[in-house]
Amino acid sequence: MSLSYYLVFAAILFTIGAVGVLVRRNAIVVFMCVELMLNAVNLTLITFARSTGTVDGQIIALFVMVVAAAEVVVGLAIIMSIYRTRRSASIDDANLLKY
């Protein structure tokens, strides 16, 4: 079975993530959608590692996970702080800065 399925699947995941970012209000969920996009990339990387027969892809995937973890830490910290202030995780409420 062809690898392109994986690529297409990954692309679909990525798109879902992207759309999620656009449509969801809850900061946490939005952030999870970003994570989904990252993981779609991981899948792509693994697939390509397979197809090109190199290990770089898998190594990169590992890097990505580490970075993603770091991102989660930072991200949640920020989101928490604003949540505690505003008592709401809706990113649409954070709308003081505009125009």
Next chain:
Amino acid sequence: MSETLPADGLLGWSWLLIALPLAGAAVLLLGGRRTDRWGHLLGAATVATAFVLAVLCTVQLAGQDGAPADVELFTFIATGELDVTAGLLFDPLSAVFALLITGVGSLIHVYSIGYMAHDPGRRRFFAYLNLFVAAMLLLVLGNSFVALYVGWEGVGLASYLLIAFWYTRPGAATAAKKAFIMNRVGDVGLALAIFIMFAQLGTTSYAGVFGTVGTLAGGTITAIGLLLLLGACGKSGQFPLQAWLPDAMEGPTPVSALIHAATMVTAGVYLIARSAPIYDLTPTARAVVLAVGALTLLIGAIAGCAYDDIKKVLAYSTVSQIGYMFLAVGLGPAGYVAGLAHLLAHGFFKAGLFLGAGSVMHAMRDSVDMRRFGALWNKLPITFATFGLGYLALIGFPFLSGYFTKDAIIEAALDRDDVWGWVLGGVAVLGAGLTAFYMTRLMLMTFFGRARWEEGVHPHEAPPVMTAPMVVLAVGSVASGALLVSVFPLSGWLEPVFGEPAEAEHVVAPAVIGLVVTLVMLLGVLAAWLFVGRREVPVAAPVRVSPVTRAARNALYADAVNESLFMRPGQWLTRALVWVDNRGVDGAVNGLAAGLGGSSSRLGRAQTGFVRTYALGMLGGAVVVAGALLAVTSG
């Protein structure tokens, strides 16, 4: 035109003619109040000295039997092919004018000492008067058209300053402006003529231009001639630019006498006479000169019949008389001398008349309304006598100056021996009749009849410092004609300039002409006596008058025409343009700025502050970028 000699002897100093009055003006203007006490004396002295010098120069000129002297002074403008040297040309023609200007000028300076005695601005007055004399001498002595142009506008300035001498009177200020503007219109013509000369001949000096003008195409020469004529009309108050001259009477009377009767207004005649070599080559331009002269002659005479303002009447008389001179010089070689003779004679009697009018006003508390004069002949005997002689000279009373010079012109006109000759001659004769009419009317209203003075007016004769010049001028008006025509013939003197006077066989015998003209003149006098002298002169001008009179009173609607044709449209245009500039041109600029601001705030709306909007924008951007790249690479 005979070859010029290097100026030696006194002629080498002829630049002093201009320098002296100029220095006088400078001293008086810069000296300020310190010079108030003796300023007028200095002013008169400089001009008198200039006169003496002019006489001496003329004598020397006569000594070298009229061979013109060229006085190179310094390089004025020299660049590229243009080379204008500031220099003077002292030849019989300019000599005549120099004598007239300085002679009449010094008389009028003397007169003014008395006339302006009580005016706080007397020093300023003499400064301006000196300035005028200097400019006028430059005009007639310059050796190139550029020098002439400089003097030309110089006298314009002096005239402006003197007309507006009593500048607190709105009338005077406006009249001065009007005079300057209408002169400028003429100056444009003069300037363009000079441009053509340079473009075609590469020079602007008299010698250069007259030497080579023959090589030009007829059309070009005609163009030059017509443009020069435009200039002449502006300066000499000829149709269509005559309207400023009567208004110029707002100036002090000596000014009217010197500038607006004797000298400046005749500059146009000088220009045409000076440019004889050009006009000789272009019959067309000459024809136009004739037409202008004839037309103005009538306009002036007709308007002169209707005014009650003594100075205005004299002014229109001047317009009309200069019309005679134009007519004369328009006739070409045959008429130059006649025209100039009339110019000189006119210089004497018209100046005299104005000074007389001044003395009358002096007596009548500066009133100029002839309807409030009358019966002054025994109150102002000297004025009456001198004025009377001037009057007789002007209307061409036999064997006084006007008689000779005017007849000469009519002769010359008839000598053309064609239908136009008869027309012009007829017009001239008719003019003579009208002249007689309005001048007689003036005499009657001023000196005879019942005294119609405003109460509290006690006429008294002017002081000798004023009457003396009047006497001299009166003598001149009586004698000059005979002198110039027979005793000391002008034609001979001007021969170096205009060449041998062609000995034309007369179509009509001069005696006959003299007789006819005299008869017509007597008719005019008679008419005047019938209309004015016989009956009582109403103190207020009658309102219900014939259309002819009304037209004459409005100087044939010259001002109305100017206003409706130029002034009002100009004002509308200006107002319209101001609007265009603010709303249109500037509006476009500000509009652009406003547009940017507007689009800025509109674009700013896109910056909603919602993360998800931004993300959408980024996604859209990403799609576009990817799409674009794919498009570029695939196609």
Next chain:
Amino acid sequence: MIEAPDLSWAALAPLLLVFGAACAGILVEAFVPRSVRHPVQVGLALAGTVGALAATVLLAGTREVTAVGALAVDGAALLLQATIAGLGALSLLLFAERSLDPARSAFVVSAAVPAGSPRDRELATVPRVQTEVYPLATFAIGGMMLFVAANDLLVMFVALEVLSLPLYLLSGMARRRRLLSQEAAVKYFLLGAFASAFFLYGLALVYGAAGSVRLSEVRAAVGTDGGGVLLVLGLALLVVGLLFKASVAPFHTWTPDVYQGAPTAVTAFMAACTKVAAFGAILRLLYVAFGTAEWTWRPLVYAAAIASMVVGAVLGLTQTDLKRMLAYSSVAHAGFLLTGVIGLGAAGTGSGLAATMFYLLAYGITTLGAFAVLTLVRDGDGEASHLSQWAGLGARSPITAAVMTLFLLALAGIPLTAGFTGKFAVFRAAIEQGAWPLAVVALLASAVAAFFYLRVVVLMYFSEPVADGPTVGVPGVPTTLVLAVTAAATLALGIVPGAVLDLAGRAAIFVG
């Protein structure tokens, strides 16, 4: 059995110094008593950055690819690293300013405390300072320096994150107007993560097409024909990620909000250093990896440049907040920088690289200075950044106004300031490459932009002072130092730029 990669430690010295300082900073947080923490942290961070600066100077002329080809240490990388280190050090000085804010620091004591809560209100006044910002900033600086030297998409990605994550946090740490600060942090974080996802996906596609993420090998795969859909798509997504960091329209939307919300010192840091890093990466990516097929992306950059200049200039016109206005100005300048990028000929020839690097330096210095002036003008609630508050400043404190005017004129590109030299350089490069229409648009855009810089000057000098105007704080040593250096440099680069231009010219080399 894995053999250890060969590392040329010398070439890595700048990076090692900075990262070392950063890690040490964390230890300091843990072990050094609070009383002395601040000076130690500041000293440490400055030592790291200034040391890095010195190291790059010593390394000048090096041209090598090291760390198994992951890093390219060449003229461009060193010059940009030096720029980043220098500007970073100046920004750290702004961080360290203690005499302007009555509470001795512009940073919140404890970001965890909810804004507006009683505890927060009590903390807002205590003169405790919070020192985590220094290691964070140092990490960001390290990430940026790594970013411009990355010869490998993976390293580039890691560097991107290393420089971004601390910035996300820093922008949320304002002591005053915390709500704005937090909002800025959230927006920056979410959008940044979103953008890096794009970058990463692009990386994956490139890897799939080229079989490697090493720029040299990518170049080989690209060839001159663009090398197929995958590579092109990959390039597109990578570029998106980078343009986001460089705040190029249409990926600029975060910039105004974050610049306005973040603590001014942090904004200055972002505006100056992030730009440099992002453009360093863009240049390297486009010319080392995709330089052989420049025809593919040139139109794109062309369009992006115009969009940025127009959006930045036009939107800047109606801004009423100085920080926001400077944000749009930074968008516009991103456009001008892209003009310089266009100015690079095929495979990095031409004066474009040097011009762009010079412009980065000039812009960094100028904008840093401008933001530094901003920190001086304060009212009860932190910086008085609203335009109306600046009315008549010229009368009240002429020096401040004069310095600000200098920076504004430089940003507007008036001759005898660094801004003009930079503009001239990039436009020359662009026109040399035949892109004169772009140059003309750029010039008109800068004319429009000049209009809003002038508005500030007009306010400061030509309008009468407002009644309850802001106070102009007396800056402490650090800010004074920053202002002096930036002002002097702005003038020097305008009047006698010869030496620096020459340096940039010699440094304009890519290896790898």
Next chain:
Amino acid sequence: MSDFPWLLAMIAVPAIGAAVVAALPRERALLAKQVALGVSLVVLLLAVLTTLAFDAGGPRFQLTTSVPWIPDFGSDFALGVDGIALVMVLLIGVLVPLVVAASWHEADGGPRPVRVFFAWLLLLEAMMVGVFVATDLLLFYVFFEAMLVPMYFLIGSFGGPRRQYAAVKFFVYSLVGGLVMLASVIGVYVVSAGVLGEGTFAFDTLTRLDIDPDVQRLLFLGFFIAFAIKAPLVPLHTWLPDSGAEAPVGGAVLLVGVLDKVGTFGFIRYCLPLFPDASRFYAPFVLVLAVVGILYAALLAMGQSDMKRLVSYTSISHFGFIALGIFAFTTEAGTGAVLYMVNHGLATGLLFLVVGMLIARGGSRRIADYGGVAAKAPLLAGAFLVAGLASLALPGTGSFVSEFLVLIGSFPERPVFTVLATLGIILAALYVLLMYQRTMHGPARGVLLQEDPAEPLPGAGGGGATATATLPAPQRSLRVADLGRREIAVVAPLVALILVLGVYPQPLIDLIEPAVVATLDDMGAASGGTDR
């Protein structure tokens, strides 16, 4: 003598002077004024000495100094003067001290420190000298743009009520032009790099490369637009009336008298020799703008009710004459145009100064607020008249010579345009005499009848406002006093110069002509005026 760096000195002295003045303590206002006056007089002296050191018969550019400036751009700090630049420098040298003296009380009592005004004035002088003596295109451009800043602050800080609007308009307008020009400057550089291999900004070198005509047309436009904005040609002129009206009188004098001349200077120094083909190609178009400008601006001048706006419009009309002379491509017209720049500087300078003095007395810029002033202040009226007559180019004033040269030189090449332009002299007489009559002649009106001078008039101009504020109490009481000693000292030299140049202009012509001939040779035009 000529190895002394005269030109550099003329830039450095005022620049340093500006720094010194700016550094003086606020309360030493009088000292600031004295220093400024001294410095400007030193510059005048330098300018005169430079003229003596200049050999009219010698090579085109003299007293040259050149040091490498930005090697990377191929640009040198190269200075040098030809006759054209020299007369402009002389003009600057003459005008600035007079402006300083005339503006003695300009900034007194105002909200802004006096020293700032004079510091900007001196800095402006340095920039203006630089712009004329630069022989390196980039250096010229740098001065060209930098020059805006001092003028911007002079207008904005010390101007009339609408000064903010005027200042920004002035700056942005000029900046747009300048930036468009920058594109062309770089374009020229790139072209030169293409031809010579090594790009350069050296004027001499640039004039020698022959650029492809199509490229020329593009590059020409860049330069032309910038210069056409500077020396306002219709329709790019609308900034000048605002700036001229709102600027402090001294600033207005330098703005119209010198700063705008950079535009016409640019035409003849850069447009013609660098882009000969394009110049010829666009000449008809430029001449149309010039002639339209002459008539259009003159008519507008008549329609103005604000004296300073009126004078600004007259200048726009005069700039039309200058452009006409330059784009007629004849020695006579070109020389006349350059001479015109000088004479217009003196004449309009005087006009602005006198109008300023009148406004300082009346406190209003509106013509309608005056009338019959001549009776109260004969000297003022006299100076006003001289200025006006010079502005309408009456023979005897310098303006006549230049206007005459421009017209007579243009006529052989462009008769139609010249005839139309000549009509302008009628309009000139109209707008000058109308203003003179309304303000000076007639019965006392407006401010002369004002009982209490303290209370400001309706529509009182800022220049006037500050000035009336500055008049010491005794002077105030009689509102329209005649010229004081200081004012006479300002007016007299200008009047003298105008008259002298009207009678004996040849020395200046001898300075200017060689440079003009060289320019026309550079563009291979018929330098002989007419080809008969």
